[in-house]
Structures are given as structure tokens and as C-alpha cells.
Amino acid sequence: MAEPAESLAGLVEAALLAADPAQLAVTEPAGSWTYGELDGASAELAAVLAAAPGAEPGAEPGAEPAADGDGPAPVAVLLPRGAAAVAAMLACVRAGRPFLPLPPDTSSAALPDLLGVRDLVTAGPPPAWWTGPASRVHRVRREGLPTARPAALPAARAVAGDGTGYFLATSGTTGAPKVVRGSAAGLAHYLRWQREELALGPGDVLSNSADPWFDFSFKETLAAVVSGATVAVLTDRELLGGAHLLSWAAEHRPTMVCLLPSRLAALLGAAEQAPADLLDAAFGRLRLLLVSGEVFPTPLLARWRAVCPHATVLNLYGPTESTVIKLRHTVPPGATVDTPTVPVGTPIPGTEALLDAEEPAELTLVSDQLALGYASGGQGAATRFGTHPDGRPLLHTGDLARRTPDGAIEIVGRSDHVVKRHGVKVSLPDLEAQARTCPSVGSAVALLLPGERERIVLCCTPYGAAADGPALRRLLREHLLGRVPAAAMPDAVRVLPDLPLDPRGKVDRRALAALFVPRPEPVAAHG
Structure with a gap:
């Protein structure tokens, strides 16, 4: 039957x-x-x-x-x-x-x-x-x-x-990776929502940049199948840099592209230098850009609008434990965003977001379509399952968020990225957000390096006709003065041509931190 x-x-x-x-x-x-x-x-x-x-x-x-x-x-x-x-x-x-x-x-x-x-x-x-x-x-x-x-x-x-439809390992960005028991019913709910909300059908071509062991890929592959659309698979080479990604788009002419902000930044680096005919081939048919996986800086949205003003942009949010996506913010052509980062908006049907404080606080999701827990039992380091007083499943996301004046939710950063330095609380996400408002900065990531003297290091990439490394470091320090508390001012600024990415396409904070590990002194030979 x-x-x-x-x-x-x-x-x-x-x-x-x-x-x-x-x-x-x-x-x-x-x-x-x-x-x-x-x-x-x-x-x-x-x-x-x-x-x-x-x-x-x-x-x-x-x-x-x-x-x-x-x-x-x-x-x-x-x-x-x-x-x-x-x-x-x-x-x-x-x-x-x-x-x-x-x-x-x-x-x-x-x-x-x-x-x-x-x-x-x-x-x-x-x-x-x-x-x-x-x-x-x-x-x-x-x-x-x-x-x-x-x-x-x-x-x-x-x-x-128990209704488990799939198993996935989390990224481990907040500790050791955990294996999530994904809900078959929750995945079906999400796929139906995406098909209907985005009006996907047989005429659509969806990018597939994510590997199948990341839930990011479900909104590219399984969502395409349940819509009768076409999946256009990117090779590893096409994901190596923005120029390769732009060439892929010009060849396949997608109608929907899913990218992490880090990969979107790489694509824009190439698109901003490309001739008009190449941009028309790559983005002429594009009607949807889906962004998720990391905080989406508003300056990056403005750069995207300059090369592709006609596509609707959706900023999506959802930890692996939430079943793909649970919140979305739609930015139609011509609309503007006046917050430092693009909000993640409002919950999809069947989900409630608990966030009452005006100041940044942990975002909690309540939904019958959450994942079913961790395969190995226990809880994550920052993301934790629970039960709402009314009996519905609940997820403490470990993400700090605040509400915008119009009621949308804006993700500030991870709760474990708010640190204490010399006894003073410092928000690394706020420091990053202020750094990205500098017109000469493309991307920015702040790290707290442990040691006898804790140091905050700000890693950034230049944007546009930015000055060379020493001049950009000086310009950025001047830009941050008065915008961030004295305790949050970085001890060092490192200018890099690109930020390292992990296999998922997110900024690899561990690789960045490794750049600052002192090398052991060579042992003198005796003879």
C-alpha cells in the first residue's frame, strides 16, 4: 500500500x-x-x-x-x-x-x-x-x-x-562532532515548505555545491527532486575559487543558487571584475540566491545587488539539529537591509522562535520537526535538546540573536564567541561586524588566542581599491576607535588575501588560529 x-x-x-x-x-x-x-x-x-x-x-x-x-x-x-x-x-x-x-x-x-x-x-x-x-x-x-x-x-x-530518516555528523564548530538522528517527517515538512515557498518546478535548475554528508545539500538535491527540477552538480575544481564558480554559472545558467557567505564573497570577487556579457550568462536566469551556514554581512548583500539586482535573496538559518532550515528572511529586488548583518527573519510554518530580550540572547526553537536527538546520547557543547512546558520538542541553538525593530531575528554569533579577556566580557561577533563596516574590508574574523597574555587577533581580507597590508591595518584600527569598547580593540590585525575554508565552505577558525601558533625553535646541532 x-x-x-x-x-x-x-x-x-x-x-x-x-x-x-x-x-x-x-x-x-x-x-x-x-x-x-x-x-x-x-x-x-x-x-x-x-x-x-x-x-x-x-x-x-x-x-x-x-x-x-x-x-x-x-x-x-x-x-x-x-x-x-x-x-x-x-x-x-x-x-x-x-x-x-x-x-x-x-x-x-x-x-x-x-x-x-x-x-x-x-x-x-x-x-x-x-x-x-x-x-x-x-x-x-x-x-x-x-x-x-x-x-x-x-x-x-x-x-x-523511532522515525529516524537519516544520520548526519555536525560540523563540530562548538566541540567534538555529534551524530544527529534526523527526522523523516521533519525533512518531508521542510522539503514541502521549500517547494511551495520558492515555487520550484520542472523549469528550475538548482546548484549542488554541498556534499551529501552536509544537510546544506538537502535543499539543493532532495528539494530539486520533490519539485521535478534539475540538479546541476559543481565539481571540486569549480569550488576552488570565484572565477571557476562564475564560469560554472555561465555554463549551466541556474535559476537557484545556494552558497555560504564565504563562497559568495569569493564569487563576488570574480564577478566584480567580469564583463557584462559573462554576468548576463551567469545570472541572467537566476531568480533565487539562498544564503546560509554563516552570518551574512549586509555589505556582502550590497555587493551582490551591484552585480545581480534582479534575483530575490533569502537568508536561511537552521543548525543540523533543527532539520535543515527553521528561519528565513526574504530580500526582494530593490529592498534594503539596515542592520549590520542580514536578519534570518521569521520561522517557517510549524516552528516558534523564543527570543524575548532586547539585548542579544540565546535563540531557542520549538517545533515538532526538529531532529530526534543525538545518536550517541547526551548533549552538544552549546546546542542542546529539551522539552517545552507544553510538551513540544525544543532546541537551545547556542546562537546569540536579537530582534530588529520590525520583529525579525538577527543572528549575532555563537554564544561561545562571547569571551572574557582579562576579566572583561568581549563579543567577537560585534567586533567582526564593526570591522566589516570599514569600506576597505571584505571579510573579517576575530579570534581570542589563549596563553599567558590573551590576545585578540582580527583577520581580514581587503576589498576594492584597498591599501596594502600596513596601510589597511592602520585604516582599520582608526575605523574601530569609538565603535568598539577599548577591551575589544584587537591586539593585532592580520591582512590575508583569502580566509581559509573548511570542507563545508565555512571559514576555518582552527586553520586561522594555527597561523599564530609559535613555531618551535630549531635545535642546535652538537658535534
Whole structure:
């Protein structure tokens, strides 16, 4: 019996049934996949996964469920971003199995062992850590599949047990990474919201810059599939810098692009130097820019407007624990923002944001569509699950926020980035925000370096016709005087051509801090 349309399995099944089999589903350097091929490949793998021992609790005598619950055992998906990864995740959804996307360079079985993984989907030979039988290693088969929808398909099955639809590791920006148990119902709720709010359909082309083991990718790939749109996959090379990213956009002419602010800054660095015909090719069809993952500086929005004034911009917010996105702020063409950073706006339907204080305070989310907790139990270092007095699930995000005069929510920064220096409280996010108001500064990140004498170091990139390093450092110090408390004035300013990014595309604060670790003195040779 078919699953209800509101379930994740029902949502995916209905979308694949409605899609034109000849419509492009995924384009990537290795070739393009039609919806008929994506449907057939995911259906074939779903049939295998649904019949596998342990697919459901009690499916076979002795079959073991997931280690952290009573649901079906998760399936590890060891594939890079691209059509095969999309097909594998769809297959897991259709089979009623939670999916666990892993980076191809995963070298340890610690996470699969923790979660009780019993099946692996990969493109090549299984990794060294895989100890399961060869019969439990699966591949996404495209060759030989019909281009039309298969005549007979296994019925899509809702996730049994506790409702876990997927597992993801957090970024670990506030401590050791935690494994989040994602809600199948919560993901379905989000995907329906994005499809309807953004009016996505078969004529849209969505960028795919994020890897499948980041929930950022869900709004690019799964959201495209449930809308009948096309996923245009970026290669690692195209993500290396703004010029490559601009060339990709000119070739694929997307209608919706999802970027972190750090990558948007790189793209703008190239776009601001590009000729008009290249900008028209890259952004002429673009109607939506989705920004999320980091604080979105308002000067960066102004720079974007200068090269692409016609696209609607959405600033999205949601920790991994919240199920992709829970707040959004829409900036239509011609609209302005008068806060230091672009607000994250208001909650999507089904979510309530608790934030009463006028001064920055921790943002708390209340929603039935939050993640289901951490796979290993316990709580995160700053992000914590709880229960509202009325019984609804609650998430303490660890993010500091304030309300703008019109009631929108603006993220200030992480609560653990408000530090004490010589006994005085200092907000590193406020320092960063003030630094970015300097016209010659592109990006800015403040660090508190531990040691006998705690130091605040401000790392920044130049913008426009900025002066050289020493002159920019002097200009920035003069700009900050009177704008930040004396205790927050940086001890040092470091001008860099670019800020280092982590694999997710966020600014890598650990890599920045490593630039200031004293090198050991060479040991003199004796002889």
C-alpha cells in the first residue's frame, strides 16, 4: 500500500511518479541523468535494501536493528556529490531505511559501528574498514535501465521505529562532532515548505555545491527532486575559487543558487571584475540566491545587488539539529537591509522562535520537526535538546540573536564567541561586524588566542581599491576607535588575501588560529 503523501517516502514517490521521465534530473561532468533513469536506479536499489535482513525490526530471526534505537538499520552511502549519491538517498527513503552519507575518504568504521550499519552503497571496492559480507555492498546501477518509469516498483515504505530518516555528523564548530538522528517527517515538512515557498518546478535548475554528508545539500538535491527540477552538480575544481564558480554559472545558467557567505564573497570577487556579457550568462536566469551556514554581512548583500539586482535573496538559518532550515528572511529586488548583518527573519510554518530580550540572547526553537536527538546520547557543547512546558520538542541553538525593530531575528554569533579577556566580557561577533563596516574590508574574523597574555587577533581580507597590508591595518584600527569598547580593540590585525575554508565552505577558525601558533625553535646541532 502506498505511503501517505505527507510522509517522506510518499513525498518522494509522488514526485518521481509526476516527473517527466525524459526531464533532466541531474547534470554532472560524467553525464546527465533523466528522471526516468533516476527513478529506475533508485527503485532497483530500494528493492534490494527493502528485502535485506534487518531492513525492519524482526524481518529475519537474529537480524539486528540500529545500535541506537528500534528502527531499521541505517545504510551507509559512501559516494561523492552527484547523481549516484542522490539516487542512493532516494533508494533508502523508498526502502524505509535511514541513510548515513559518509565522505569517500572515511578511514574508520567507528561511526558505522556505532549506528549498527548493515549495508553499504559505494562506487568502487569497499573500504578497508568494511567487515561485512560482499552481498551487503551495493552499487547504484544506471546502465541498462529503461528511460521510462518501470512498470512495477516496490511500494515506498515509511521509516519504522523511532522515525529516524537519516544520520548526519555536525560540523563540530562548538566541540567534538555529534551524530544527529534526523527526522523523516521533519525533512518531508521542510522539503514541502521549500517547494511551495520558492515555487520550484520542472523549469528550475538548482546548484549542488554541498556534499551529501552536509544537510546544506538537502535543499539543493532532495528539494530539486520533490519539485521535478534539475540538479546541476559543481565539481571540486569549480569550488576552488570565484572565477571557476562564475564560469560554472555561465555554463549551466541556474535559476537557484545556494552558497555560504564565504563562497559568495569569493564569487563576488570574480564577478566584480567580469564583463557584462559573462554576468548576463551567469545570472541572467537566476531568480533565487539562498544564503546560509554563516552570518551574512549586509555589505556582502550590497555587493551582490551591484552585480545581480534582479534575483530575490533569502537568508536561511537552521543548525543540523533543527532539520535543515527553521528561519528565513526574504530580500526582494530593490529592498534594503539596515542592520549590520542580514536578519534570518521569521520561522517557517510549524516552528516558534523564543527570543524575548532586547539585548542579544540565546535563540531557542520549538517545533515538532526538529531532529530526534543525538545518536550517541547526551548533549552538544552549546546546542542542546529539551522539552517545552507544553510538551513540544525544543532546541537551545547556542546562537546569540536579537530582534530588529520590525520583529525579525538577527543572528549575532555563537554564544561561545562571547569571551572574557582579562576579566572583561568581549563579543567577537560585534567586533567582526564593526570591522566589516570599514569600506576597505571584505571579510573579517576575530579570534581570542589563549596563553599567558590573551590576545585578540582580527583577520581580514581587503576589498576594492584597498591599501596594502600596513596601510589597511592602520585604516582599520582608526575605523574601530569609538565603535568598539577599548577591551575589544584587537591586539593585532592580520591582512590575508583569502580566509581559509573548511570542507563545508565555512571559514576555518582552527586553520586561522594555527597561523599564530609559535613555531618551535630549531635545535642546535652538537658535534
